[in-house]
Amino acid sequence: MQPLMIYSTINRITDSSANPALKGLFSLIGLPLLLVSLLLLTFSAQAQLKVVTTTSMIAGLAQNIGGQHVEVTALMGSGVDPHLYKATQGDLRRLAQADIILYNGLHLEGKMQDVFEKMARKKAVFPVSSLIPNSQLRQHGHFPDPHIWFDLSLWQQAGQRVLQILQQQDPKNQQAYADNAKVYLNEMQQLHLWIGSQVESIPEKQRILITAHDAFGYFGQAYGMQVMGLQGISTASEFGLQDIKQLKDIIVQNQIKAVFVESSVSPRFIQSLVAGVKAEGHDLSIGGELYSDAMGKSDTPTGNYFGMVKHNVKTIVDALKN
Numbered sequence: 001m002q003p004l005m006i007y008s009t010i011n012r013i014t015d016s017s018a019n020p021a022l023k024g025l026f027s028l029i030g031l032p033l034l035l036v037s038l039l040l041l042t043f044s045a046q047a048q049l050k051v052v053t054t055t056s057m058i059a060g061l062a063q064n065i066g067g068q069h070v071e072v073t074a075l076m077g078s079g080v081d082p083h084l085y086k087a088t089q090g091d092l093r094r095l096a097q098a099d100i101i102l103y104n105g106l107h108l109e110g111k112m113q114d115v116f117e118k119m120a121r122k123k124a125v126f127p128v129s130s131l132i133p134n135s136q137l138r139q140h141g142h143f144p145d146p147h148i149w150f151d152l153s154l155w156q157q158a159g160q161r162v163l164q165i166l167q168q169q170d171p172k173n174q175q176a177y178a179d180n181a182k183v184y185l186n187e188m189q190q191l192h193l194w195i196g197s198q199v200e201s202i203p204e205k206q207r208i209l210i211t212a213h214d215a216f217g218y219f220g221q222a223y224g225m226q227v228m229g230l231q232g233i234s235t236a237s238e239f240g241l242q243d244i245k246q247l248k249d250i251i252v253q254n255q256i257k258a259v260f261v262e263s264s265v266s267p268r269f270i271q272s273l274v275a276g277v278k279a280e281g282h283d284l285s286i287g288g289e290l291y292s293d294a295m296g297k298s299d300t301p302t303g304n305y306f307g308m309v310k311h312n313v314k315t316i317v318d319a320l321k322n
C-alpha cells in the first residue's frame with residue numbers, strides 16, 4: 001500500500017460516516033501504529049538503491065540483477081554515441097544523487113572516464129569491465145577495444161561484476177541478487193550459443209561484417225566472422241581515402257553482398273562506400289541498421305539488450321546468407 005493510500009484510509013476511518021467496524025479497528029490499533037507503518041513503508045520505498053549507468057546495456061545488467069531492490073537510470077539513451085558523449089547538467093545532478101554509478105570503462109566513455117576515476121575516491125563508482133582478464137581483451141593501439149557487450153561470454157563477466165558490486169553495497173539482499181543473476185546470466189548463455197549457430201548458417205566465404213565503425217570486433221572473434229569498420233574502434237578516429245579503397249577491394253574480391261549502417265553513427269560514410277562500389281559495376285546493398293553502441297527506443301524490442309542482440313544477428317544473417 002502506498003503512503004498516500006494509507007493517508008486517505010486514515011481519513012476515511014476517522015470520518016464519522018465510516019463503517020463502525022472499521023472505526024472500532026482503528027480505535028483498537030490506534031493512530032500511532034498506523035503512522036509507524038506509514039513511516040516503514042516510506043523507508044522501504046527509499047531503500048531502493050539508486051543506480052546510474054552510462055549505457056543502457058549496463059542498465060540492463062543492473063536492472064535484471066538488482067530487480068526490485070534497485071532504481072536504475074541510464075544516462076545515454078537510444079542513438080547516443082558514448083565515445084563522444086559529454087555529461088549534461090542533468091547528468092551531473094543524477095550522478096551526485098546516485099548510490100552506485102556503473103560505467104563500461106576501457107575508454108568507451110572517452111570524455112567521461114576521468115570524471116568517473118576522480119569520483120571513485122569518494123563514491124561507489126565502478127567500471128563493469130574490471131573482471132575481464134587482459135588476455136581476453138582485444139588490443140587496439142594504446143587502448144583495449146571497449147565493445148565487450150557483443151561477446152556474450154565477456155558480458156556475462158560484466159554481469160558477475162555487477163552482482164559483486166550490488167552484494168557489497170547492499171549485503172542484506174545478497175541472496176536475491178544472486179538468484180536474479182543466475183536467471184539472467186543463464187539466459188545470456190543460451191543466447192550466446194544461439195548466435196554461434198546462426199552465424200554458422202552463413203556460407204563461410206560470406207562471413208565478413210562491414211560496418212560504420214569497429215564495434216563488432218569481439219562479436220567476430222567470438223562467433224567466427226571477419227569484421228571491418230570504416231572508422232576505427234572509436235567514432236572519434238579519422239579514416240582516409242586509402243581505407244575506403246582497401247574496403248572496396250575486399251568487397252569486390254569476396255563478392256560481399258551487404259554492408260551495415262549503425263544506429264548511433266551517421267550513415268553517410270557507409271552510403272558513399274556503397275555508391276563507390278556500385279559505380280565500379282558491382283552489386284552491394286545496405287543490409288540493414290545494427291545497434292552497436294546504443295540500444296533502440298525503450299518501448300521497442302531493440303530497447304532491451306537481448307532484443308538488440310537478436311535484431312543484430314538476424315539482420316546480419318538475413319543479409320549475408322545465400
Ligand SMILES: [Zn+2]
Pocket residue numbers: 083147213214215233234235292293
Ligand atoms: Zn563504439
